[in-house]
Amino acid sequence: MSTARAAPKTILQKLLDAVERAGNKVPHPAVLFFLYLGYLALRRIPASPDARAKRCAIAALIAFVDVPIVHFSVNWWRTLHQQGTVFNERLDAKIHGVMAFTLWFGVLAFTLLYAYLLDRRYRLLALDEDREEREVEQAIAERVGAVS
Amino acid sequence: MNFAEYVISGWVLTAVVIGAYWLWIVQRTKRAERTRDLE
Numbered sequence: 001m002s003t004a005r006a007a008p009k010t011i012l013q014k015l016l017d018a019v020e021r022a023g024n025k026v027p028h029p030a031v032l033f034f035l036y037l038g039y040l041a042l043r044r045i046p047a048s049p050d051a052r053a054k055r056c057a058i059a060a061l062i063a064f065v066d067v068p069i070v071h072f073s074v075n076w077w078r079t080l081h082q083q084g085t086v087f088n089e090r091l092d093a094k095i096h097g098v099m100a101f102t103l104w105f106g107v108l109a110f111t112l113l114y115a116y117l118l119d120r121r122y123r124l125l126a127l128d129e130d131r132e133e134r135e136v137e138q139a140i141a142e143r144v145g146a147v148s
Numbered sequence: 149m150n151f152a153e154y155v156i157s158g159w160v161l162t163a164v165v166i167g168a169y170w171l172w173i174v175q176r177t178k179r180a181e182r183t184r185d186l187e
Contacts, residue, residue, distance in 0.1 A: 113166065120173045127180035134187065 023077050032070060035063040049129065 009017070039059050043052065069076075074084050086093045086103070095103065149157075 117166075117170065117173070120170075120177065124173055124177050124180060127177065127184065131180065131183060 020077065023073075029070070032063075032066050035066055039063055049132070 039056065042059050043056050045052070045055075047055070071087075074082065075089070083089075085095055088094070093100070
């Protein structure tokens with residue numbers, strides 16, 4: 001029968017444990033999801049186009065900080081996940097055959113899909129901005145016409 | 149559900165979400181172009 005007990009943890013060990021626990025949460029895809037949900041919510045807040053663009057650009061830069069954290073998390077918090085399979089320290093991809101094909105095919109397909117949807121969304125936003133500008137010009141013209 | 153069914157369900161769900169988003173963009177673009185042409 002063993003009577004040995006683990007030595008009580010020092011404050012530094014407790015602090016490191018807390019950092020480990022908090023760190024394990026940061027690279028969670030849900031954190032990234034909520035960050036970008038917040039970005040989209042921010043875009044919906046009414047403001048002048050310039051102010052909205054500036055505010056959203058700053059928010060996007062801050063939110064993007066989580067992307068490299070997610071990428072490097074497999075090396076920084078080793079209790080969470082296996083080491084990097086493709087982009088590991090030795091750049092020795094431990095994936096082959098049909099799995100590798102599926103991975104690269106998926107990456108290519110979703111990159112092309114992303115580019116296409118980005119182009120469509122950009123066009124839609126440009127049309128919306130055009131309409132807003134025309135409405136403002138029309139409202140100004142009406143007011144000027146009413147005064148003169 | 150076995151493993152293959154989870155994988156296929158995931159692909160179907162992804163396709164539905166992306167398809168719905170694409171349809172929404174197409175509809176909104178058509179409406180915006182129609183409004184512009186009317187003015």
